[in-house]
Amino acid sequence: MSGLRRxxxxxxxxxxxxxxxxxxLCVGSLVPALHGQGTQFGGMPARPYDALTIVAVALQCLPFxxxxxxxxxxxxxxxxxxxxxxxxxxxxFAGTALVIAxxxxxxxxxxxxxxxxxxxxAAYVVLALLFALLGGxxxxxxxxxxxLALVLAASAGSWLRATRIAETERRHRVAEDTRAAERARIAxxxxxxxxxHVTAMVxxxxxxRYLTAKPERLDESLTAVAGTGRQALTDLRHLLDVLNPxxxxxxxxxLRTLVEQTRRAGQPxxxxxxxxxxxxxxxxxxxxxxxxxxxxxxxxxxRGSRTSVxxxxxxxxxxxxxxxxxxxxxxxPLGGGxxxxxxxxxxxxxxGGEFSAGHDPSGFHVHARVPEDAR
Numbered sequence: 001m002s003g004l005r006r007x008x009x010x011x012x013x014x015x016x017x018x019x020x021x022x023x024x025l026c027v028g029s030l031v032p033a034l035h036g037q038g039t040q041f042g043g044m045p046a047r048p049y050d051a052l053t054i055v056a057v058a059l060q061c062l063p064f065x066x067x068x069x070x071x072x073x074x075x076x077x078x079x080x081x082x083x084x085x086x087x088x089x090x091x092x093f094a095g096t097a098l099v100i101a102x103x104x105x106x107x108x109x110x111x112x113x114x115x116x117x118x119x120x121x122a123a124y125v126v127l128a129l130l131f132a133l134l135g136g137x138x139x140x141x142x143x144x145x146x147x148l149a150l151v152l153a154a155s156a157g158s159w160l161r162a163t164r165i166a167e168t169e170r171r172h173r174v175a176e177d178t179r180a181a182e183r184a185r186i187a188x189x190x191x192x193x194x195x196x197h198v199t200a201m202v203x204x205x206x207x208x209r210y211l212t213a214k215p216e217r218l219d220e221s222l223t224a225v226a227g228t229g230r231q232a233l234t235d236l237r238h239l240l241d242v243l244n245p246x247x248x249x250x251x252x253x254x255l256r257t258l259v260e261q262t263r264r265a266g267q268p269x270x271x272x273x274x275x276x277x278x279x280x281x282x283x284x285x286x287x288x289x290x291x292x293x294x295x296x297x298x299x300x301x302x303r304g305s306r307t308s309v310x311x312x313x314x315x316x317x318x319x320x321x322x323x324x325x326x327x328x329x330x331x332x333p334l335g336g337g338x339x340x341x342x343x344x345x346x347x348x349x350x351x352g353g354e355f356s357a358g359h360d361p362s363g364f365h366v367h368a369r370v371p372e373d374a375r
Contacts, residue, residue: 021100022064028093029057039086039095041146042131043138047089056085060094063101071105072116079120083127087134099153106157107164117154124150188343254288259309262295268306269295275313283318283370286347287311290355293340294322294366302326302364316373317353322366344368 028034036046059081063074078101085092102120109116128143259271277284291309298307305325312319341357348355354369 018064018067018104022061022067022097025064025094025097026057026061029061031093034093036091038091038093039082039098040091041095041138041142042086042127043136043142044087044089044131044134046091049090049092052084052088053090053092056081056088056090057092057094059084060092060097064097067101067104068108071101071108072112075101075105075120079123083130086127087130099150102150103153103157103160106154107160108157109161113158121147188340188347255291255309255311258288258292258295262299262307265299266304267295267299268304269298270306270308272309273311273313277313277318278372282351283372286344286351286353286370287318287320287368289347290320290344290366290368290370291322293344294320294324294357296340297364297366298322298324305363314372316371318370318372320366320368320370323363324365325363326361341366 029038035049060078061081063077067074078097082095082098085095105116106113124147128138131138255273256271259269262269291311294309295307298305302324307322307324310319310321345355345357348368348370351371353371355367357366358364
């Protein structure tokens with residue numbers, strides 16, 4: 001079965017339909033009912049097939065085997081076979097090869113298209129003069145009409161080439177946009193993970209300064225710092241697992257673990273969760289990041305202020321509300337440019353949810369509505 005699955009790929013890679021075209025034209029030329037039914041140009045009288053007919057058919061059919069790699073050489077050989085075919089008056093079914101070879105060459109030729117057009121146009125003029133010298137009865141209007149038909153075939157090939165190039169460029173742009181979006185997504189994840197844990201560690205380390213007179217409290221604070229660092233490493237590993245297509249959502253209880261870690265950092269957090277997270281739901285990772293960013297901002301800007309987290313799991317969406325009372329004391333300057341909230345807003349907007357964050361007299365509030373079925 002694996003061999004069968006590779007057939008379409010091999011077909012596209014080696015353009016196997018080119019040799020099939022040559023084979024079909026060759027077989028058609030050998031069918032007695034089709035003798036003399038091919039292209040008739042030049043006005044030369046028809047004659048029975050002879051040994052030279054096989055040469056003319058071969059020249060028009062065999063080059064398709066190498067047409068993908070050498071389209072101009074293929075067109076040149078086919079043109080020679082066409083000239084022999086028409087000058088001798090065979091008018092074989094293989095005469096159709098000229099138009100096909102011209103279309104393929106125009107669609108695949110990358111450089112020197114104008115030179116090739118001039119050379120083949122000059123060869124066409126020479127062929128038309130040969131017909132006139134050998135007594136062919138083709139009117140001048142028919143000669144011009146046939147030339148215009150060849151120009152139309154070449155134009156169709158050029159259009160195919162331009163379409164193929166445009167499609168390649170479009171795919172390239174899509175790939176670039178996809179990579180840029182993926183880099184931005186990973187940057188947001190890194191921001192969420194690193195900022196939260198580093199903020200907690202800084203706050204805990206700042207608190208440890210004032211506990212030198214209380215060894216038991218100092219040991220507890222340093223233990224919390226170490227635990228936060230280990231949690232940071234765990235979350236970074238989970239983030240790297242995102243590169244695995246089989247990665248899973250945050251494990252059950254991840255929100256409670258996050259809240260407990262924030263409490264150990266010195267932030268009083270009230271946590272309530274209504275309903276049960278849907279197994280395999282798509283909202284889990286986003287909800288986790290919303291709560292994480294909100295608690296990080298609470299530690300940064302309202303350390304020690306009461307913070308409440310309410311998560312409600314509905315049938316089709318998850319609602320998150322995080323409120324932090326107005327800071328009673330100046331916050332520790334930890335920096336930050338608001339990228340976390342902006343990244344969350346962008347992510348939830350893409351999922352078709354709602355996100356808002358802002359101050360009012362009672363404090364800072366974050367509200368998010370995340371659809372469960374977003375992909």
